[in-house]
Amino acid sequence: MTNKPTVQSVSSDLKSHEAQCAERWKTIFRETEEIKTEVADLNKTLKMAVFGCFGFLGTLLIALISIIFPLN
Numbered sequence: 001m002t003n004k005p006t007v008q009s010v011s012s013d014l015k016s017h018e019a020q021c022a023e024r025w026k027t028i029f030r031e032t033e034e035i036k037t038e039v040a041d042l043n044k045t046l047k048m049a050v051f052g053c054f055g056f057l058g059t060l061l062i063a064l065i066s067i068i069f070p071l072n
Contacts, residue, residue: 005013
């Protein structure tokens with residue numbers, strides 16, 4: 001014959017489970033916040049790189065056009 005769980009044991013197990021889950025969620029939220037920060041920093045770096053490349057290509061294009069079609 002198996003012992004059936006009592007209301008007190010189920011309540012105790014549930015409280016323990018909720019405490020563990022709360023700690024896990026805190027850890028998950030902390031780690032996802034770090035990931036969000038890193039992605040935001042990476043996004044800023046990529047934007048600067050793209051604008052730098054377009055700026056360089058624009059300058060190069062203007063230099064080539066001024067060589068092909070001089071103003072004087």
